Amino acid sequence: xxxxxxxxxxxxxxxxxxxxxxxxxxxxxxxxxxxxxxxxxxxxxxxxxxxxxxxxxxxxxxxxxxxxxxxxxxxxxxxxxxxxxxxxxxxxxxxxxxxxxxxxxxxxxxxxxxxxxxxxxxxxxxxxxxxxxxxxxxxxxxxxxxxxxxxxxxxxxxxxxxxxxxxxxxxxxxxxxxxxxxxxxxxxxxxxxxxxxxxxxxxxxxxxxxxxxxxxxxxxxxxxxxxxxxxxxxxxxxxxxxxxxxxxxxxxxxxxxxxxxxxxxxxxxxxxxxxxxxxxxxxxxxxxxx
Numbered sequence: 040x041x042x043x044x045x046x047x048x049x050x051x052x053x054x055x056x057x058x059x060x061x062x063x064x065x066x067x068x069x070x071x072x073x074x075x076x077x078x079x080x081x082x083x084x085x086x087x088x089x090x091x092x093x094x095x096x097x098x099x100x101x102x103x104x105x106x107x108x109x110x111x112x113x114x115x116x117x118x119x120x121x122x123x124x125x126x127x128x129x130x131x132x133x134x135x136x137x138x139x140x141x142x143x144x145x146x147x148x149x150x151x152x153x154x155x156x157x158x159x160x161x162x163x164x165x166x167x168x169x170x171x172x173x174x175x176x177x178x179x180x181x182x183x184x185x186x187x188x189x190x191x192x193x194x195x196x197x198x199x200x201x202x203x204x205x206x207x208x209x210x211x212x213x214x215x216x217x218x219x220x221x222x223x224x225x226x227x228x229x230x231x232x233x234x235x236x237x238x239x240x241x242x243x244x245x246x247x248x249x250x251x252x253x254x255x256x257x258x259x260x261x262x263x264x265x266x267x268x269x270x271x272x273x274x275x276x277x278x279x280x281x282x283x284x285x286x287x288x289x290x291x292x293x294x295x296x297x298x299x300x301x302x303x304x305x306x307x308x309x310x311x312x313x314x315x316x317x318x319x320x321x322x323x324x325x326x327x328x329x
Contacts, residue, residue, distance in 0.1 A: 040137075040191075041081070041109060041137040041138050041191050042080055042081065042109050043055070043080050043081040043109060043111065043138050043191065043220075044137070044138070044191040044219070044220075046080055047220060047245045047305060047306070050305075052301060052305065052306055052307075053080045053081075053245075053247060053305060053306030053307075054078055054079050054080055054306060054307055054309060054318075054322065055079060055080060055081050055082065055083060055111060055222065055247060055306065055307075055308045055309070056076050056079045056082050056083070056308070056309045056310075056311065056315060056318060057082060057083035057084070057085060057111075057308070057309075057310055058072050058073065058082055058083070058084055058085070058099070058103070059085045059088055059093060060084060060085065060093040060094040060095070060096055060098075060099040061093065061094055061099075062091075062092065062093050062094070063094065064094065066099075066102060069099065069102075069103070070102075070106060072313070072315045073103055073106060073108040075315040075316045075318070076108065076315055076318060077318060077319045078318060078319060078322050079309075079318065080109065080306075081109040081110065081111050081138055082103065082108055082109070082110060082111065083110075083111040083113055083140060083222070083308070084096040084099050084100040084103065084110050084111065084112055084113060085113050086112075086113040086114055086115045086142070086144070087115065087117070087118065087144075087150070088113075088145075089145055089149060089150055090117065090144070090145040090146060090147045090148075090149045090150025090151075090152070090155075091150045091151045091152075092150070092151060092152055096112055096113055096114070097112060097127060097130060097131050097134065097136070100112045100131065100134070100136050101131075101134040101135070101136065104134070104135055104136065109138070110136060110138065111138040111139065111140050111193070112131055112136050112138065112139050112140070113139075113140045113141075113142060114127065114128070114139060114140070114141055114142070114166070115142045115143065115144025115145075116142070116143050116144055116158065116159055116160065116161045116162055116163065116165075116166055117143070117144030117145065117146070117147065117157055117158060117159060118144070118155075118157075118158055119158055119160070120158050120160040121160050121161055121169070121179055124160075124161065124166060124169065125169060125173065125178055125179060128169075128170065128173060128188065128190070129173070129184075129188060132188030132189070132190065137189060137190055137191050138190075138191050138193070139170065139190050139191065139192045139193060140193045140194065140195065140222060141163050141166045141167055141170065141192055141193070141194055141218075142163050142194075142195055143159070143162045143163045144159075163194060163195070163213065164209075164212050164213055164216045165216075167192055167194060167213060167216035167217045167218055168216045168217060170190050170192045170217060171192075171216070171217035173187065173188055173190065174187060174188065174189060174190055175187065191219055191220070192217055192218060192219055193218060193219060193220040193221060193222060194213040194218040194221055195221065195222060195223070195224065196210050196213075196221045196222070196223045196224070196235070196239075196246065197223065197224045197267075197268040198223050198224070198226055198231055198232050198234075198235035198236075198248075199224070199226060199227070199228055199231045199232075199268060199269070199270055200224075200268045203234070203235075207235070207238055207239075210239065211242065214242050214244050218244060219244065219245075220244060220245045220246070220247065220305075221239075221244060221245070221246045221247065222247045222249060222308040223235075223246065223247065223248050223249040223308070224249050224268045224269060225249045225250065225251035225262075225266075225269050225310060226248050226249055226250070226296065227269075227270065227271050227272055227275060227296070228270065228272065229296070229299045232248060232299070232300070232303070232304075233303055236303040236304060245305035245306065246304050246305055246306075247304065247305060247306040247307055247308045248296070248297075248300040248304045248306075248307050248308065249307075249308045249310060250293050250296045250297055250300070250307050250308065250309050250310065250321070251269075251293070251310045251312075252286075252289050252290065252293050252309070252310065252311045252312060252314055252317065252321070253271070253275070253279060253285075253288075253289040253292060253293070254285060254286050254289050254312070254314075255279060255285045255286075255289075256276045256277075256279040256280045256285070259271040259275065259276045259279065260276070275292060278292065279292075286314070286317075290317050290320050290321055290324070291324060293309070293321045293324075294320070294321050294322075294323070294324020294325045295324070295325070297309075297321060297322065297324070297325035298324070298325035300325075301325060309321065
């Protein structure tokens with residue numbers, strides 16, 4: 040059993056973070072980032088995030104596991120057909136990787152290889168069902184495996200997505216497909232997060248609220264213009280504009296969001312974008328008693 044699944048089962052408030060594989064084979068930076076992750080249960084390894092080509096997340100997850108950092112392997116449907124996805128998953132299991140975050144993935148047109156042909160043979164809901172089958176000892180064709188892997192599969196949620204009913208219907212389908220935990224898109228509207236958690240609670244699946252470290256008002260405007268499901272309120276933008284040190288203000292805002300998440304969520308997923316050393320400050324700004 041992975042440490043992530045164990046702590047969630049015990050009802051502990053879990054903190055995850057994420058690391059992007061390098062664009063190349065140099066590992067010094069990600070190993071430094073991993074060493075800076077204090078107070079974190081597990082770390083996501085992204086899969087060609089934003090449709091930008093990087094080193095294999097399976098390889099990087101294995102490197103982090105050897106370094107003593109429990110990985111959450113992100114796997115997208117964008118670049119692989121059903122055969123390749125199953126092979127990748129079985130290979131990850133051979134390397135001792137249990138935690139998964141299964142995603143459909145961004146379209147290649149948004150990334151650095153826009154001429155690349157997308158696959159999307161499956162979507163994230165189908166991939167969750169694939170993992171359920173592999174855990175049960177069978178591949179998609181119904182053929183038995185010589186030995187079944189053990190995965191702890193997770194999925195993404197968008198609490199601020201609208202219309203709410205459509206977004207929540209997809210969330211429910213992921214639960215039924217086998218998602219054992221969720222990490223959300225970055226949240227900034229606590230009322231919408233509370234509404235989502237009220238609806239999600241009866242389904243009994245742990246939710247880790249996504250908390251993004253904001254660095255400037257310009258960053259906020261970029262997010263609002265380009266990232267679906269993310270909306271930074273004007274009040275937060277104004278706080279960053281007026282701040283003498285916007286990054287310090289961003290750390291304070293992140294701490295406030297974590298503090299709120301402690302009241303209704305089972306954990307948080309911190310996206311600190313290379314500022315992993317600030318994680319202890321973010322968590323210190325959100326004491327457990329809150």
